[in-house]
Amino acid sequence: MIEIKAHQLRGSSLARKPSNGSGATMFRDADPERFAWLAAFRTYLGASAALNLAWEALQLPLYAIWQTGNARELAFAVAHCTLGDVLIALSTLSLGLVIAGHGEWPRRQQLLVAIVAIILGVAYTVYSEHLNVAIRQSWAYADRMPVIRGFGWQIGVSPILQWMVVPTLALWIIARRQRRGQPTPPQ
Secondary structure: OOEOOHHHHOOOOOEEOOOOOOOOOEEOOOOHHHHHHHHHHHHHHHHHHHHHHHHHHHHHHHEOHHHHOOHHHHHHHHHHHHHHHHHHHHHHHHHHHHHHOOOOOOOOOHHHHHHHHHHHHHHHHHHHHHHHHHHOOOOOEOOOOOEEEEOOEEEEHHHHHHHHHHHHHHHHHHHHHHHHOOOOOOO
16 A cells, blocks of 8 residues: 555545554555446456457467367467467457547446457558468468458458457446446456
């Protein structure tokens, strides 16, 4: 806890006397709604990590590594891609908040932030898949991967759906918790 002199908080709802009888005034967050955005952001990242981990594991047979890699290489691919997904989720939600957010997010403008974050996630995925499959050849699709062709590009359907479904589910979890009046997450 941060100790603050009583005269600095006089009249503030943040001041309280500690129960240890020391007489010092201690800072506390008297308004949990003040940091609702942070709790929602944490929920989003946690849900995104779990959902992306599951998605990466389930879509692995759609990539060539499924046939060519050993168990260690497959596990590394899932872990590596999931960490990348968490960074993309962090970046796209942050940019969504900067572009379309409101000081009272997620209570206000959650849909607009979601739309921006999803568009950014899909756009980055299209770019990244093209770069890593066609140009760098860092990975390859298996024959069973459905692809979208256009403008000389060939992009896997599964990663595009991933960046439509996972952020939608993560933001739905936040909205559901808000409707129930639950904190997002326990702090």
